[in-house]
Amino acid sequence: MLVDDSKFMRALLKKVLASTHNIVGEAENGVEAIDMYEQLSPDIVLMDIVMPHMDGILATSNIVGKHPDAKVIMCTSVGQDEKVKAAIKAGAKGYITKPFQGPSVLKEVESLLGQ
Numbered sequence: 001m002l003v004d005d006s007k008f009m010r011a012l013l014k015k016v017l018a019s020t021h022n023i024v025g026e027a028e029n030g031v032e033a034i035d036m037y038e039q040l041s042p043d044i045v046l047m048d049i050v051m052p053h054m055d056g057i058l059a060t061s062n063i064v065g066k067h068p069d070a071k072v073i074m075c076t077s078v079g080q081d082e083k084v085k086a087a088i089k090a091g092a093k094g095y096i097t098k099p100f101q102g103p104s105v106l107k108e109v110e111s112l113l114g115q
Protein backbone atom coordinates (compact mmCIF):
# COMPACT_ATOMS: atom_id res chain seq x y z
CA MET A 1 0.00 0.00 0.00
CA LEU A 2 1.29 3.46 -0.89
CA VAL A 3 0.63 6.55 1.24
CA ASP A 4 1.77 9.96 0.00
CA ASP A 5 -0.04 13.26 -0.53
CA SER A 6 1.78 13.64 -3.84
CA LYS A 7 0.14 11.75 -6.70
CA PHE A 8 3.46 12.02 -8.57
CA MET A 9 5.35 10.27 -5.74
CA ARG A 10 2.75 7.50 -5.56
CA ALA A 11 3.02 7.02 -9.32
CA LEU A 12 6.82 6.89 -9.09
CA LEU A 13 6.72 4.27 -6.34
CA LYS A 14 4.08 2.30 -8.22
CA LYS A 15 6.30 2.27 -11.31
CA VAL A 16 9.24 0.96 -9.27
CA LEU A 17 7.22 -1.72 -7.47
CA ALA A 18 4.56 -2.78 -9.99
CA SER A 19 6.73 -5.27 -11.87
CA THR A 20 7.36 -7.34 -8.74
CA HIS A 21 4.63 -6.39 -6.25
CA ASN A 22 0.88 -5.90 -6.24
CA ILE A 23 -0.18 -2.42 -5.10
CA VAL A 24 -3.43 -3.02 -3.22
CA GLY A 25 -4.24 0.59 -2.37
CA GLU A 26 -3.18 4.22 -2.32
CA ALA A 27 -3.93 6.88 0.28
CA GLU A 28 -3.25 10.63 0.32
CA ASN A 29 -2.90 11.16 4.08
CA GLY A 30 -2.60 9.40 7.40
CA VAL A 31 -6.33 9.31 8.10
CA GLU A 32 -6.98 7.52 4.81
CA ALA A 33 -4.00 5.22 5.46
CA ILE A 34 -5.43 4.00 8.77
CA ASP A 35 -8.86 3.29 7.25
CA MET A 36 -7.35 1.61 4.20
CA TYR A 37 -5.02 -0.53 6.31
CA GLU A 38 -8.04 -1.83 8.24
CA GLN A 39 -9.83 -2.71 5.00
CA LEU A 40 -6.91 -4.19 3.04
CA SER A 41 -4.40 -5.59 5.57
CA PRO A 42 -1.48 -5.05 3.17
CA ASP A 43 1.80 -6.93 3.56
CA ILE A 44 3.72 -3.67 3.63
CA VAL A 45 3.05 0.09 3.67
CA LEU A 46 5.27 2.78 2.16
CA MET A 47 4.28 5.92 4.09
CA ASP A 48 5.30 9.53 3.56
CA ILE A 49 6.17 11.38 6.75
CA VAL A 50 4.85 14.86 5.93
CA MET A 51 1.20 14.91 4.83
CA PRO A 52 -1.90 17.03 5.51
CA HIS A 53 -4.65 16.02 7.98
CA MET A 54 -2.41 13.45 9.73
CA ASP A 55 1.29 12.90 9.24
CA GLY A 56 2.90 9.54 8.62
CA ILE A 57 4.37 9.28 12.10
CA LEU A 58 0.99 9.46 13.83
CA ALA A 59 -0.60 7.19 11.21
CA THR A 60 2.18 4.64 11.71
CA SER A 61 1.73 4.79 15.47
CA ASN A 62 -2.01 4.15 15.06
CA ILE A 63 -1.55 1.28 12.62
CA VAL A 64 1.22 -0.44 14.59
CA GLY A 65 -0.68 0.15 17.84
CA LYS A 66 -3.57 -1.95 16.51
CA HIS A 67 -1.46 -4.28 14.36
CA PRO A 68 1.95 -4.86 15.98
CA ASP A 69 3.13 -6.97 13.04
CA ALA A 70 2.43 -4.18 10.51
CA LYS A 71 5.39 -3.47 8.25
CA VAL A 72 5.73 0.23 7.52
CA ILE A 73 8.57 1.84 5.57
CA MET A 74 8.76 5.60 5.89
CA CYS A 75 9.44 7.81 2.88
CA THR A 76 11.35 10.94 3.79
CA SER A 77 13.27 13.82 2.30
CA VAL A 78 16.98 14.21 2.89
CA GLY A 79 17.71 16.01 6.17
CA GLN A 80 14.69 14.73 8.10
CA ASP A 81 16.73 12.69 10.62
CA GLU A 82 14.68 13.66 13.67
CA LYS A 83 11.41 12.76 11.94
CA VAL A 84 12.88 9.42 10.84
CA LYS A 85 13.87 8.68 14.45
CA ALA A 86 10.34 9.56 15.60
CA ALA A 87 8.86 7.31 12.89
CA ILE A 88 11.04 4.37 13.92
CA LYS A 89 10.02 4.96 17.54
CA ALA A 90 6.37 4.97 16.37
CA GLY A 91 6.86 1.51 14.87
CA ALA A 92 8.21 1.97 11.34
CA LYS A 93 10.52 -0.87 10.33
CA GLY A 94 12.67 1.13 7.90
CA TYR A 95 12.86 4.13 5.64
CA ILE A 96 13.74 5.26 2.14
CA THR A 97 14.93 8.71 1.16
CA LYS A 98 13.56 10.96 -1.58
CA PRO A 99 14.53 11.30 -4.35
CA PHE A 100 13.94 7.56 -4.69
CA GLN A 101 16.38 5.22 -6.33
CA GLY A 102 14.51 2.19 -7.71
CA PRO A 103 17.02 -0.44 -6.55
CA SER A 104 17.15 0.94 -2.99
CA VAL A 105 13.35 0.98 -2.75
CA LEU A 106 13.15 -2.63 -3.90
CA LYS A 107 15.97 -3.66 -1.57
CA GLU A 108 14.23 -2.13 1.47
CA VAL A 109 10.87 -3.69 0.56
CA GLU A 110 12.37 -7.12 -0.10
CA SER A 111 14.39 -6.98 3.10
CA LEU A 112 11.31 -6.23 5.17
CA LEU A 113 9.12 -8.80 3.43
CA GLY A 114 11.81 -11.45 3.97
CA GLN A 115 11.66 -11.07 7.76
